[in-house]
Structures are given as C-alpha cells and as structure tokens.
Amino acid sequence: MSDLLTNSQLAINGGLKVRTEPQPKWPIWDETDAAGLDEALRSGWWGVVGGNPGEKIVEFERAFAQFQQAKHAVSITSGTAALEIALRACGLEAGDEVIAPAYTFIATASACLMVNAVPVFVDVEPDTYNIDPAAAEAAITPRTRAIVPVHVGGCPADLDAVTALARKHGLKVVEDAAQAHGAEWKGRRVGAIGDAGCFSFQSSKNLNCGEGGACVTDDDTLFVRCWSLHNVGRLPEGAWYEHPLLGWNYRMTAFQAAVLLSQLGRADEQARRRTENAGYLTRRLDEIEGIAPNRVDDRVTRHAYHLYIFRYDSAAFNGLPKSDFLKVLNAEGIGCGAGYTPLYRNAAFEKPDVYSAAFALGRKIDYSKVCCPVTERAAAEEAVWLYQAWLLGTTEDMDQVADAILKVQQAARE
Ligand SMILES: *Cc1c(COP(=O)(O)O)cnc(C)c1O
Numbered sequence: 001m002s003d004l005l006t007n008s009q010l011a012i013n014g015g016l017k018v019r020t021e022p023q024p025k026w027p028i029w030d031e032t033d034a035a036g037l038d039e040a041l042r043s044g045w046w047g048v049v050g051g052n053p054g055e056k057i058v059e060f061e062r063a064f065a066q067f068q069q070a071k072h073a074v075s076i077t078s079g080t081a082a083l084e085i086a087l088r089a090c091g092l093e094a095g096d097e098v099i100a101p102a103y104t105f106i107a108t109a110s111a112c113l114m115v116n117a118v119p120v121f122v123d124v125e126p127d128t129y130n131i132d133p134a135a136a137e138a139a140i141t142p143r144t145r146a147i148v149p150v151h152v153g154g155c156p157a158d159l160d161a162v163t164a165l166a167r168k169h170g171l172k173v174v175e176d177a178a179q180a181h182g183a184e185w186k187g188r189r190v191g192a193i194g195d196a197g198c199f200s201f202q203s204s205k206n207l208n209c210g211e212g213g214a215c216v217t218d219d220d221t222l223f224v225r226c227w228s229l230h231n232v233g234r235l236p237e238g239a240w241y242e243h244p245l246l247g248w249n250y251r252m253t254a255f256q257a258a259v260l261l262s263q264l265g266r267a268d269e270q271a272r273r274r275t276e277n278a279g280y281l282t283r284r285l286d287e288i289e290g291i292a293p294n295r296v297d298d299r300v301t302r303h304a305y306h307l308y309i310f311r312y313d314s315a316a317f318n319g320l321p322k323s324d325f326l327k328v329l330n331a332e333g334i335g336c337g338a339g340y341t342p343l344y345r346n347a348a349f350e351k352p353d354v355y356s357a358a359f360a361l362g363r364k365i366d367y368s369k370v371c372c373p374v375t376e377r378a379a380a381e382e383a384v385w386l387y388q389a390w391l392l393g394t395t396e397d398m399d400q401v402a403d404a405i406l407k408v409q410q411a412a413r414e
Pocket residue numbers: 078079080081104105107108150176178179199200201202211212213
C-alpha cells in the first residue's frame with residue numbers, strides 16, 4: 001500500500017505498474033497428468049473399443065459423478081454438446097419454450113435452438129447475475145417445458161426457487177453448471193439438483209482437459225437417454241449396430257479422461273484456495289467505494305469461483321466508464337474482463353427465420369425487441385470479471401488487485 005503513494009502515476013500514462021509479474025499461470029499440470037496420458041496411450045484403449053469405452057473414460061465418469069454427488073455422469077465432447085444432449089434427453093420438441101437467463105454464454109440458448117426449442121430470455125438478479133426466479137415465473141406460457149438456470153461464475157443460482165417453480169408448472173430443470181464444478185447449494189453439489197446438469201471442461205474452466213463436457217443426473221431414464229444420444233443412439237446394453245434413438249457421436253477420448261482424472265485430484269485443494277482468496281479479496285473490495293463484490297447467498301455452501309465478479313459504479317470513479325476502467329486496470333497488470341453482452345443482442349439471434357423449425361411450430365420471438373435492463377446494465381456499466389486462476393495465487397496477489405483499483409480511483413478523482 002505504501003508504494004501507492006510514490007507510484008501514483010497510472011501505468012497507462014507511463015507510471016509504474018502495480019503488478020509487474022505475468023498473469024497467473026493456467027492450466028496447472030505436472031508429472032501426474034503426463035503419467036495419466038502415457039498410461040492411456042500405452043493401453044491402446046483410446047476411445048470406445050469393441051463397444052466398451054476406454055478404462056479411463058469409465059473411471060472418470062465414476063469419479064466425476066461422485067465429485068458432483070450425482071448418480072450418473074456421461075462424458076461428452078463439450079459443454080455445449082452436453083446442454084444440447086440434456087435438453088433433448090428431457091424430451092423437448094420443436095416449438096417448446098425454454099426459459100434461460102440473458103446473462104450467460106451463447107451455448108445456454110443456442111443448445112435450445114439446436115433441439116428446435118425457443119429460448120425465452122429473462123433477466124437476472126441485480127446482485128448475483130443469476131436467473132431471477134420472479135422473471136422466470138412471469139415468462140412461463142403453456143408451451144414452456146424447461147428452465148436452464150446458469151450458475152454464473154460458479155455461484156449457484158437460487159435452486160430452491162427454480163425447482164419449486166418447475167414442480168409447480170411441471171417443467172424440467174437443466175442446470176448449466178459449465179462454470180460450477182464442485183459448487184454446492186445447501187450442502188449439495190450442483191448438477192443433479194435439477195433433472196440434469198451440464199459441465200464444461202474447456203481450457204478456461206476450473207476443471208479442464210482442453211475441450212470436454214459432461215451431463216450428470218440422478219434420473220436413471222434421463223441417464224440412459226443422455227448416454228444413448230452421445231453414442232449415436234445406441235443403448236448401454238444394446239448391440240453395436242442397434243440404434244433405437246437418433247443420436248450423434250459426442251464421445252470423449254481416453255486422453256481427455258486421463259487429464260481430467262489427474263485434474264480432479266487437485267480440484268478440492270484448488271477450490272479451497274479460491275474460496276480463501278475470494279474471502280480475503282471481498283474484505284478488501286468491500287472497503288472500496290463504488291466496488292461491490294457480487295452477493296453470495298447464504299444457501300451457497302460452496303462457490304466454484306470460476307469467476308470473481310464485482311460490480312463497478314463509475315460515480316465513485318469520477319464518471320470513468322467501465323470500459324476505460326478496465327483499460328487502465330489492465331495496464332496496471334491486473335487482467336480483468338468486461339464479461340458477457342446481453343445474449344439476445346448477438347447476431348445469431350437476429351434472424352429468427354433461420355430457426356424455422358423452432359419458430360414455425362412455436363412462438364416467434366423477435367429478439368431485437370427483447371430488453372432485460374439488469375443484464376444490459378451489468379454488461380455495459382457494472383460487471384467486472386476476475387478469472388479463477390487469480391484466486392489460486394497468494395494474499396499478495398489479492399492485495400495487488402485491490403491496490404490497483406484504489407490507485408485507479410485516486411487518479412480518477414484527481
Ligand atoms: C463454457 C460454457 C459453456 C459451454 O461449454 P464448452 O465446453 O465451451 O462448449 C456453456 N455455458 C456456460 C455458462 C459456459 O461458461
């Protein structure tokens with residue numbers, strides 16, 4: 001902190017950076033990962049052989065189901081594919097409506113369109129950026145079949161409210177838990193609290209193998225359907241050339257599973273460090289005017305902290321817009337991101353006619369007319385993302401984040 005007084009000139013104006021070290025290292029791996037990969041290679045069992053998935057794949061699915069406290073897990077090629085499979089497994093049909101938050105990654109909604117369902121965007125809570133249950137309820141129509149709560153940044157959405165709503169209206173709940181490995185709601189890990197949950201193992205994610213995904217569920221029927229859909233419509237006990245369902249090949253390889261198994265061995269320790277650092281960072285940021293860490297509900301017993309999200313109020317920074325705040329902060333060596341734009345604004349949703357099956361049989365939504373004010377404000381003015389690898393660092397790393405923000409504030413006010 002004392003350095004601040006002497007180094008008050010912003011790095012963007014030629015001053016000294018608060019942080020000169022590189023951004024935190026990610027991914028993290030060691031000889032365990034290399035040995036697992038080597039084992040998978042030498043086994044010759046690189047994927048499904050003679051109808052049996054490789055040993056590493058079976059082992060990973062068992063370990064991941066256990067990790068998420070789910071009865072079943074199906075390993076899949078990506079989180080996007082996992083969402084598509086889970087929605088189709090839930091029996092969604094063309095024209096059915098799926099309620100999804102507007103503040104999320106495109107796959108949450110594009111997966112709906114992939115199964116010819118109509119995504120209906122609703123707004124998020126102003127202090128968590130997770131789906132607003134009241135907005136979700138207001139969006140229910142006779143065609144609504146499912147809700148996809150997203151655990152944004154790894155912070156579980158209000159699953160009590162979402163599951164109650166689903167029970168009341170006979171809807172399926174597919175959790176988009178792509179960012180929420182190991183996260184818990186009231187002591188229970190997310191994913192199988194809803195009917196099914198989807199995870200991503202893409203490079204940036206807390207548990208990663210480059211590319212990959214999984215569906216988890218406690219429901220035996222849904223499990224068989226997900227398994228079948230990811231394995232060209234075969235059945236677990238069926239013959240190789242017997243395809244009762246129409247599925248795709250969305251199978252993971254043994255190499256991905258091998259890396260995931262060794263990564264899983266680090267997951268709890270990494271989660272503990274992220275939680276500890278996030279707690280410290282929150283205490284520091286709570287003291288800065290105009291910076292509000294997102295609220296963590298008391299019922300969240302473990303936040304996965306894929307992202308540490310805080311809300312920026314430019315009024316406390318002499319009107320400095322969020323985009324400039326980020327530029328200045330990044331120049332200080334603190335790599336923060338602006339986060340999502342409102343999903344319905346993406347060009348992919350601009351031409352509803354493209355999705356003829358969904359809109360021919362269902363409600364035709366003009367997404368250019370959708371407006372979710374909380375999402376708009378979060379995207380344009382408020383939301384700042386600090387990526388998970390930062391939280392694997394030290395208390396000094398957290399201090400650098402807070403000190404850099406204070407330095408920017410001081411400079412903005414002068
Ligand atoms: C990463 C992510 C996905 C998609 O996962 P991929 O493995 O990249 O396909 C879906 N939803 C959310 C919220 C994500 O963060």
